[in-house]
Structure formats: C-alpha cells, structure tokens
Amino acid sequence: MSHVAGSPRMSWRRWLVVAIPMLWLGVFFLLPFIEVARISLADPALARPPYTAIWADGRFTGDLENFLFLLSDSLYVNAYLSSIRFAFVSTVLALLIGYPMAYAIARAREPWRTVLLFLVILPFWTSFLLRVYALVGLMNPTGPINQLLLWLGLIGEPLVMRQTDFAVYVGIVYTYLPFMILPLYAVLSKLDDALLEASADLGAHPAVTFLTVTLPLSLPGVVAGAMLVFIPSIGEFVIPALLGGPDTLMIGQVLWNEFFSARDWTVASAVAVAMLLLIVLPILWLQKMMEPAR
Amino acid sequence: MKMRIALTLSTLLAAGPLAAQEVLNVYNWSDYIAEDTIEKFEAETGIQVNYDVYDSNEVLEAKMLAGNSGYDVVVPTSDFLQRQIAAGAYQPLDKSKLPNLENMDPQLMERAAAYDAGNEHAVIYMWGTTGIGYNAGMVEERLGADAPTDSWALVFDPEVAARLSDCGITVLNAPTEVIPAAMAYAGLDPTSTDPADLEKGAEVVEGVREYIRYFHSSQYITDLANGDVCVSVGWSGDVFQAQARAVEAENGVDIAYTIPSEGALVWFDMMAIPVDAPNPDAAHRFINFVMDPQITADITNYVWYANANAASMELVDEEITSDPGIFPTAEVREKLWTAPVYDSRTDRVVTRLWTRVATGQ
Incomplete structure (x- = not known):
C-alpha cells in the first residue's frame, strides 16, 4: 500500500476515507455536543425554550454556575459512581458469559456456526423496548419464573425480582451481550489452529494453552467488547427505569429528573457534559489496563 | 393480520394521489380515549389523525417548551398548562369555531379558569x-x-x-x-x-x-x-x-x-393548541368534536374519567355517574x-x- 501513497489519486481517496467518518462525527456528535454545552452555560427561564441566551448585546452572559451546583450536592457524584459500578459489573458479567459463547461459536463447524451466530443476532429483530418489557413480564411475582419455582417447590412464596438491582444487571447483560460476543467471535474465529496445535505438541495442558495463547491473542476482542458494553451501560436509562427499584441510582435517571421534573435544562445539560468528560477517565483506565498485554 | 396488511397497503396507495390529505396530530395521555373516537372524527371530517400518547406531564412539557413539537392538540393537566401558557406555548382558542362550548359545565370551567384566565387557551377534556x-x-x-x-x-x-x-x-x-x-x-x-x-x-x-x-x-x-x-x-x-x-x-x-x-x-386535563401547531383549524374542529355530548359520553363510558360536559351526563352510564370515586359527593368535593x-x-x-x-x- 505504501508505495502508492504518494500518488495524487490515492491520497484523494484516502482523504475521503478519513473525511466521511469525520463528517459523521461532526454532524452527529460535535454539533449536538456544542448545543448541549451551550445550554449548560445558560440560566433556566420560563420561556420557550426554557433557558436564557448566553450571548446578549454582544456580551457573553453564560457562567459555570450549573457545574458548581453539581459539586454542591453529593447526589451527582454518587449517581456517577453508581453508574460506573453498574456498567463495570455488567461488563465483567457479559465477558464471563460472552467469552465461552463466542469461543464455542468460533470453534463450531458449519452450518452450526452460521446458525449460532444468527441466534445471537436474532433478538435485534425485536424492538429493544419490547424485550425489556418481556423481562418485566418474566420477572413478575405472578410471572412464569416464579410460577415454575413455586410449582417445583423450590420457593414458598414469589421472589421479588423486578425493581431490584439484580433485575438491572440481568437487563443490561442480556441487552448488551451480543456486543460482547460479536467482536470476540471476530477475533477468535481468525485464531490460527496451528498455534494451538504447536502448544499442545509442546506438551501444554489445554488450560495453559488457553491462558498463554488463546486469551492473549483475543485481547483486542475483549477490549472492543468491553467498550461496547461499558460505554452505553453507563448512560443507560430505559433498563433501570423499567427494571430498577426506587433506590437504583443511575446518572441517566438523574438527568431525566433534571430535564423533566425540575424542568431545568441547564443543569441537565451540565450533567450531560460532565458525564461525557468524566466517562473518558474510566475508559482511558480500561485501555491502559489492557495495554501491556497487547 | 393479512387483512390488516392489505388495509395498510390500500391506505398507502390511496394516500398517494391525495397528497394534500389534511392531517391532524393529536398528543394525548395513554389509555385515555374511546376506541372509536378517532375513527368517527376521521369519517366525519375526512381529516387523517395521527394519534400519539404519553404517560407524564413532564414529557409533554419538555416537548412544548422545546417548541416545534408538530402537534395540533395536546392535553396537559391544569397546573402544567398554566406554566406552559406563561412560557408562551399555546395559542388562544378561536371560540367562534367552538359552538359546542355551550355544552360545558360552567362551574367546572370556572374552576379551570383559575389556571387559564377566561378559559382563553384550553377546554376541559376529562377530570379526576x-x-x-x-x-x-x-x-x-x-x-x-x-x-x-x-x-x-x-x-x-x-x-x-x-x-x-x-x-x-x-x-x-x-x-x-x-x-x-x-x-x-x-x-x-x-x-x-x-x-x-x-x-x-x-x-x-x-x-x-x-x-x-x-x-x-x-x-x-x-x-x-x-x-x-x-x-x-x-x-x-x-x-x-x-x-x-x-x-x-x-x-x-x-x-x-x-x-x-x-x-x-x-385535576383537570385540558385540550389546548400549541402556538406553532401546523393545522390549528383542524385542531379547533377536533376540540369541538370532542365536546359533542355523545362523543364525550362515549369517552367517559370507556375510560371511566369524569368529563365536564353537562349535556353529556344523561348519555353517561348510570354505573359511572353514581360512582362517588368518579363523581365525588358534595361532602367529599369540599376536601378536594x-x-x-x-x-x-x-x-x-x-x-x-x-x-x-x-x-x-
């Protein structure tokens, strides 16, 4: 590839390859983010839209009051930490469940491999919201799980599963599991069998082969899968709203309350901006953790 | 199911040449209308209705305050309505287009006027x-x-x-x-x-x-x-x-x-027309249609909420009008x-x- 990099046609194409994602990011990420950042510097007002302008008479009238407000109340910091906890635990669970599944799919023979992959993707054909509602139904006190356990005599009275942190974990892991399995599968399916054979020929126990050959080689898939589960889980709103209990504290709900109940779009925007900036920290940490092994 | 697909297809095909089909966008609470209300309105006026629902005033309010919601008729609860009127979210009603206003219970409308002076912007849909x-x-x-x-x-x-x-x-x-x-x-x-x-x-x-x-x-x-x-x-x-x-x-x-x-x-849930409604004319027709005694009685009979339409009372099921949980007795009303x-x-x-x-x- 490098020998043609100098040709003008190629560089034009290269430029296009970079420009399209940049344009995409600019339109769908940067512009909305600037808009939210702008609102976060304004003051609330009884108007349409319900905040003041940050430019008045050619002067900048915005301030950081909303961000200071976030620090004045422990709620916001606690919600942030609690969201990270939910996202982290869910990511670990998704990895523990998703890795063996991805491994089994990658090792399966055709046509099973295609069928199994298809089964992983199949749930996407149903609306995400409907699937969460289906979980609500399954976990009802009078729902099928409780009915079965009662019938088997394993429990004396219905378990309260809905509206607990447990239900939130089930919801997040269930929803985001395919995002863990697919990148892992992509890496594991390209694993060179010769390496595994070599390891076995040299007398390594299968477990040793897994730990010293398979796992290190699949780390890029682990990192990609972990990111794809962790990042959307932090800001998750629907799952804790439908499955969580009254004391399930996540930043998405705090944001909802600020925006809808307090109708304070400026503080809601400040929460969003602060969360975006703060989310970068755990992700950098996660990447750093994975780095030496790469 | 097949029937429904065929129907949808024929609607799509029929909609093709009639690009100028008049449309009304209604945003109301979930589970809050009779099964045939929209159907009857469409049959009577030829206006096609898009009917969306919400389950909290807060969600409606966010859309009203953001503006350009695209809705022609919305149904906020009285105290939310008052704040949204103050924010400039609603247009005054053209009462000449609402002859059915005469059916409304003057006492209840007066209570609602506490939130909307002179009932300028809204009409009671249901209350509870x-x-x-x-x-x-x-x-x-x-x-x-x-x-x-x-x-x-x-x-x-x-x-x-x-x-x-x-x-x-x-x-x-x-x-x-x-x-x-x-x-x-x-x-x-x-x-x-x-x-x-x-x-x-x-x-x-x-x-x-x-x-x-x-x-x-x-x-x-x-x-x-x-x-x-x-x-x-x-x-x-x-x-x-x-x-x-x-x-x-x-x-x-x-x-x-x-x-x-x-x-x-x-509380009173009030029908109002957003200031930037695309089709305020159809919105007035819809509000007037709902104030028809039979239509409003049908809604009450279906959703079991009290309406404020005096002329509809004789058409509401006895089971409902006699229920003190829906139409509280004078003694209970004192404490509300x-x-x-x-x-x-x-x-x-x-x-x-x-x-x-x-x-x-």
Whole structure:
C-alpha cells in the first residue's frame, strides 16, 4: 500500500476515507455536543425554550454556575459512581458469559456456526423496548419464573425480582451481550489452529494453552467488547427505569429528573457534559489496563 | 393480520394521489380515549389523525417548551398548562369555531379558569382525582376488615405499609401530586409551598419508602389488574381501568378506588393548541368534536374519567355517574384541593426532595 501513497489519486481517496467518518462525527456528535454545552452555560427561564441566551448585546452572559451546583450536592457524584459500578459489573458479567459463547461459536463447524451466530443476532429483530418489557413480564411475582419455582417447590412464596438491582444487571447483560460476543467471535474465529496445535505438541495442558495463547491473542476482542458494553451501560436509562427499584441510582435517571421534573435544562445539560468528560477517565483506565498485554 | 396488511397497503396507495390529505396530530395521555373516537372524527371530517400518547406531564412539557413539537392538540393537566401558557406555548382558542362550548359545565370551567384566565387557551377534556387504588381481597387478608382503606394511612402509615409490602405498594412518579398528599396525611395544608412543609411531606414518604415497590405512572394499571401489586397511589380513571381489566380477565382480582378522607388532588386535563401547531383549524374542529355530548359520553363510558360536559351526563352510564370515586359527593368535593403552581425555586426543592425520597440520596 505504501508505495502508492504518494500518488495524487490515492491520497484523494484516502482523504475521503478519513473525511466521511469525520463528517459523521461532526454532524452527529460535535454539533449536538456544542448545543448541549451551550445550554449548560445558560440560566433556566420560563420561556420557550426554557433557558436564557448566553450571548446578549454582544456580551457573553453564560457562567459555570450549573457545574458548581453539581459539586454542591453529593447526589451527582454518587449517581456517577453508581453508574460506573453498574456498567463495570455488567461488563465483567457479559465477558464471563460472552467469552465461552463466542469461543464455542468460533470453534463450531458449519452450518452450526452460521446458525449460532444468527441466534445471537436474532433478538435485534425485536424492538429493544419490547424485550425489556418481556423481562418485566418474566420477572413478575405472578410471572412464569416464579410460577415454575413455586410449582417445583423450590420457593414458598414469589421472589421479588423486578425493581431490584439484580433485575438491572440481568437487563443490561442480556441487552448488551451480543456486543460482547460479536467482536470476540471476530477475533477468535481468525485464531490460527496451528498455534494451538504447536502448544499442545509442546506438551501444554489445554488450560495453559488457553491462558498463554488463546486469551492473549483475543485481547483486542475483549477490549472492543468491553467498550461496547461499558460505554452505553453507563448512560443507560430505559433498563433501570423499567427494571430498577426506587433506590437504583443511575446518572441517566438523574438527568431525566433534571430535564423533566425540575424542568431545568441547564443543569441537565451540565450533567450531560460532565458525564461525557468524566466517562473518558474510566475508559482511558480500561485501555491502559489492557495495554501491556497487547 | 393479512387483512390488516392489505388495509395498510390500500391506505398507502390511496394516500398517494391525495397528497394534500389534511392531517391532524393529536398528543394525548395513554389509555385515555374511546376506541372509536378517532375513527368517527376521521369519517366525519375526512381529516387523517395521527394519534400519539404519553404517560407524564413532564414529557409533554419538555416537548412544548422545546417548541416545534408538530402537534395540533395536546392535553396537559391544569397546573402544567398554566406554566406552559406563561412560557408562551399555546395559542388562544378561536371560540367562534367552538359552538359546542355551550355544552360545558360552567362551574367546572370556572374552576379551570383559575389556571387559564377566561378559559382563553384550553377546554376541559376529562377530570379526576389522585387517590388510592387497592386490591380489596389482598388488603383484607393482611389488615383485616378494619383496614384504613378510607385514609392515606393505607400508604403513608409505616405500620400499615409494612404489612402490605409483600403484596406490593406502588406510587405515581409525580412529585407534585404525591408530596402534597403526604402533607395532607401529616395534617398540613397540601397546597403549601413552604419548603419546611414540603420537607415534612417528603419525610412521610421516606418513612414508608422501603415498602414501596416502585414509582411509576402507568405500569400500575396492569399490575393492579393482574394482582402483581395490591396498593397504588394512582389516578382515578386508571384505577377503574385496572378494575375493568380484572373483571374482564375473570382472575378473581377485586380492585377498588378510594378518595382518602384527608382529601385528594382534583385535576383537570385540558385540550389546548400549541402556538406553532401546523393545522390549528383542524385542531379547533377536533376540540369541538370532542365536546359533542355523545362523543364525550362515549369517552367517559370507556375510560371511566369524569368529563365536564353537562349535556353529556344523561348519555353517561348510570354505573359511572353514581360512582362517588368518579363523581365525588358534595361532602367529599369540599376536601378536594387543586394544585398550586410552583415557581422554579419550589420546583427545584420538590424535585430534589423527590430524588431523595426515591433513591435515598
């Protein structure tokens, strides 16, 4: 590839390859983010839209009051930490469940491999919201799980599963599991069998082969899968709203309350901006953790 | 299903050449209209209706304050309406296009005028109270025959709530309705905006928080009907819908609605036209159509909420007009309060208290 990099046609194409994602990011990420950042510097007002302008008479009238407000109340910091906890635990669970599944799919023979992959993707054909509602139904006190356990005599009275942190974990892991399995599968399916054979020929126990050959080689898939589960889980709103209990504290709900109940779009925007900036920290940490092994 | 696909296809095809088909966008509460109302309006006017639903005033308000919602008719509750009018969200009604206004009950319209001076911007759609729905069998099983089913104690007394927690207590996710109810239980003025009073109200709710299964404003309809929960702070008509669903399902669940003796919130849901509605003319036609005595009676007969249409009363089922939970007796009406409109400072206090109540933070 490098020998043609100098040709003008190629560089034009290269430029296009970079420009399209940049344009995409600019339109769908940067512009909305600037808009939210702008609102976060304004003051609330009884108007349409319900905040003041940050430019008045050619002067900048915005301030950081909303961000200071976030620090004045422990709620916001606690919600942030609690969201990270939910996202982290869910990511670990998704990895523990998703890795063996991805491994089994990658090792399966055709046509099973295609069928199994298809089964992983199949749930996407149903609306995400409907699937969460289906979980609500399954976990009802009078729902099928409780009915079965009662019938088997394993429990004396219905378990309260809905509206607990447990239900939130089930919801997040269930929803985001395919995002863990697919990148892992992509890496594991390209694993060179010769390496595994070599390891076995040299007398390594299968477990040793897994730990010293398979796992290190699949780390890029682990990192990609972990990111794809962790990042959307932090800001998750629907799952804790439908499955969580009254004391399930996540930043998405705090944001909802600020925006809808307090109708304070400026503080809601400040929460969003602060969360975006703060989310970068755990992700950098996660990447750093994975780095030496790469 | 095939039939439906064929119908959809034919509608699409029919819509093709008639590109100028008039459209009306209505945004109303979920489970809040008769099954045939829209159909009848379309048949009578030839206007095609897009009908969307929401389950909280807060969601509607965010759309109204953002502007350009695309809706022609929306149905905010009175206290929210007042604030949105102040923010410039609604256009004044052209009363010359609303001849059916003469059907409305002047007394109720006057009460609603407290939120919308001169009824300039809105007409009452339905009204109701925020009380308690409960599963009579499950409550009696746990508390005996002398359960305090006529009092907010059923939810807010920790001793009572503790005994009901295993069958499930739910509360509306509506801070401006629940905290005042707790204040009424504590013997305070529910319309007070004094932060100290609101704080006491929040403390009452916190006292029973561990027994509350969830705070949500529509899920409880299904859960009450199925016997998945046994006590819900809820909206009158929604509880009656749960009751009707349980009767329909013949599942032995007996749901009752009570307006507690300490009093309850009475609210008016009001039809209004956003200032930037794409089709205000059709919006007026729709509002006038709903004020037709037969149409509004059909809605009340279906959703079990009281309407404010005096001319429709004789068309409403006797079962409904005689139910004191829907049309409260004069004695009970004395104790009902209307929501005060909070300023932004009070809003923040209430929201913060509510977050503390709900999450323990």
